[in-house]
Every structure is written in structure tokens, then in C-alpha cells.
Amino acid sequence: MTTSLPTFQAKDYKSDLKPIWCPGCGDFGVLQGIYRALAAINRPPHEIAFVSGIGCSSRIPGYTTAYGFNSVHGRALPIAQGIKLAKPDLLVLVAGGDGDGFSIGGGHVPHAIRRNADITYIVMDNQIYGLTKGQLSPTSPRGLKTVTSEYGSFENPVNPLLYTLAYGAGFVAQGTPSDMAGLAAIIEEAIRFPGFSFVNVQSPCVTFGEDDQQARDHKAHMKSLAALGHDSTSRLAAMDLAQAYGTELYTGVFYKDPNPPPSLDRLIVERQQSLVSKATPRERIFDTLVQK
Numbered sequence: 463m464t465t466s467l468p469t470f471q472a473k474d475y476k477s478d479l480k481p482i483w484c485p486g487c488g489d490f491g492v493l494q495g496i497y498r499a500l501a502a503i504n505r506p507p508h509e510i511a512f513v514s515g516i517g518c519s520s521r522i523p524g525y526t527t528a529y530g531f532n533s534v535h536g537r538a539l540p541i542a543q544g545i546k547l548a549k550p551d552l553l554v555l556v557a558g559g560d561g562d563g564f565s566i567g568g569g570h571v572p573h574a575i576r577r578n579a580d581i582t583y584i585v586m587d588n589q590i591y592g593l594t595k596g597q598l599s600p601t602s603p604r605g606l607k608t609v610t611s612e613y614g615s616f617e618n619p620v621n622p623l624l625y626t627l628a629y630g631a632g633f634v635a636q637g638t639p640s641d642m643a644g645l646a647a648i649i650e651e652a653i654r655f656p657g658f659s660f661v662n663v664q665s666p667c668v669t670f671g672e673d674d675q676q677a678r679d680h681k682a683h684m685k686s687l688a689a690l691g692h693d694s695t696s697r698l699a700a701m702d703l704a705q706a707y708g709t710e711l712y713t714g715v716f717y718k719d720p721n722p723p724p725s726l727d728r729l730i731v732e733r734q735q736s737l738v739s740k741a742t743p744r745e746r747i748f749d750t751l752v753q754k
């Protein structure tokens with residue numbers, strides 16, 4: 463007798479919690495893109511762990527039926543890596559804002575990349591601190607006037623694309639909720655990538671963000687990397703294009719390692735399997751971590 467696997471639809475990943483974002487916030491679209499990507503992956507919600515930090519965007523795990531952890535500001539990545547190492551078979555997703563990821567949590571990003579656990583990190587980049595009512599964030603453009611920069615920001619923004627590419631991430635992409643199908647496809651591809659993957663989403667904050675029509679009209683201004691003929695197997699070509707962050711809205715995959723190395727969680731699982739003869743779990747853990 464053959465049994466068919468259950469098929470999940472986008473609505474199966476939607477929790478009963480009603481989003482409390484401002485009407486028009488870009489994060490609504492990102493959430494829809496995540497639902498669609500998860501339906502395409504077709505993993506049951508109980509096999510997914512969704513971790514976030516603190517911020518408007520960090521509410522996302524609560525709006526899904528996956529296991530969710532709306533954790534501590536800037537600490538989503540270390541928590542997610544711990545979950546993945548403890549339960550390598552879970553699909554582990556991380557989401558949050560540009561402040562959460564590149565300001566208070568910025569020091570964790572390089573280490574998550576070099577450790578290369580198989581997790582997907584989605585940043586909703588609105589170039590502002592939304593939850594705390596509109597202070598400068600690390601990706602705010604130079605000259606931006608906010609409640610904490612009355613004369614305009616004096617600082618250059620962090621470039622999340624160059625940052626992750628420079629530290630060696632195996633998968634780096636960018637999307638916008640204005641292109642829902644494209645965003646869902648990018649998130650799906652990031653999840654399927656066997657290693658740390660990063661998706662920057664240009665998700666406008668309509669309440670405190672830059673009052674710029676262009677920011678709210680992404681579809682008219684975005685440029686598809688695939689249509690430009692970009693070679694996403696070249697890190698240098700990706701870095702060249704990523705320099706236009708803040709001036710051009712490139713969407714799609716900047717870089718995807720054509721020969722990704724085994725992820726950290728897979729290496730540990732393999733090593734543990736070779737140590738099944740060890741007497742105690744404690745011995746097995748030490749032997750896994752310390753190569754003799």
C-alpha cells in the first residue's frame with residue numbers, strides 16, 4: 463500500500479494571532495512571502511523553528527504555526543544556531559530588523575556565517591528602528607532626518623549585502639514585498655540552500671521610514687539580477703553589484719556557492735554517527751567537538 467505525504471498550503475503556516483503592524487507596513491508582504499515559501503518547501507509546521515530578536519519585524523514567528531521564539535534584541539542568531547545543533551533535522555529560520563541584525567546583533571552575523579549552520583536569516587531592512595518609534599538604524603541613509611538625527615545622519619549606512627558577502631556567506635539575496643512571487647521564490651531558494659543563507663528584504667516602514675515615494679513603489683524601480691544576466695556563482699560579481707545598495711534596488715540572488723561545503727550541523731551529525739559505540743552521551747559530545 464502506498465501512502466502519500468500531506469500537502470501543506472500557505473494558510474497552514476498562518477497562526478491565529480492577528481498582526482498588529484501599521485496598515486501598509488512592508489512586513490505584511492514579507493510574512494505572505496514566508497507563508498508561500500514554506501508551502502513550497504512543504505515541511506509540517508512542527509518541523510520548523512522560527513527565531514527572532516526584538517522589533518516590529520521580529521514579531522513574525524508569532525504569526526506562523528511553526529515553533530516560535532521572539533527572543534532577545536540582537537540575539538536571534540546564537541539562539542537559532544543552538545537550536546539547529548541540538549535538533550539538526552528541524553528547519554530553522556531567523557527573522558528580524560536591520561537594527562536587530564546589524565546594530566546590536568551585528569557581531570553575531572560573521573560568526574554565524576563562518577560556522578555555517580544550515581539556517582536561513584531574513585532581515586526586514588526598513589532603514590529605521592520601527593518598534594521604538596523612528597530612531598536612526600545602521601542602514602539609515604546618510605542625511606536621513608529622524609528623532610535622533612535632527613540635522614540628518616552624519617554616518618554612512620552599513621551595507622548588509624556587502625557585509626554578508628565579505629564574510630563568506632554561501633547564499634546572499636535581496637527581495638521586496640512589492641514583488642511577492644519573486645520574494646517567495648528567493649526565500650524558498652534560501653531555505654533549500656544547504657548552509658547559512660541570508661535574505662535582505664527591502665520592507666518599508668510607512669510610519670517612521672524615509673518619506674520617499676520610491677521606497678513605496680519598489681516594483682517600478684527594482685532591477686532583477688537574473689534579467690541583468692548576473693552570474694550568481696561569482697562572489698566578486700555579486701560584491702560589485704552589492705555596492706549599489708541604497709541607490710539601486712537589485713532583486714534576486716547575488717551569490718550562491720556552486721559547491722557549498724557541508725554545513726556545521728551535518729558535520730556534527732556525521733561525526734556523532736561514527737561515535738555510536740561511545741558509552742555515554744557526554745563522551746559522544748566531547749568526542750564530537752574535540753577531534754582526536
Ligand SMILES: Cc1ncc(C[n+]2csc(CCOP(=O)(O)OP(=O)(O)O)c2C)c(N)n1
Nearest residue numbers: 516517518519535559560561562591592593
Ligand atoms: C537590549 C535592548 N536594547 C534596546 C532595546 C530597544 N529596542 C527594541 S526594538 C529596537 C530596534 C528595532 O529596530 P529594528 O531591529 O530595525 O526592527 P524594526 O522594529 O524596525 O522592525 C530597539 C532599539 C531592547 N529591546 N533591548
Ligand code: SF4
Nearest residue numbers: 484487518592667668
Ligand atoms: S512602525 Fe514601521 S516597521 Fe513598525 S509596524 Fe509600523 S510601519 Fe511597520
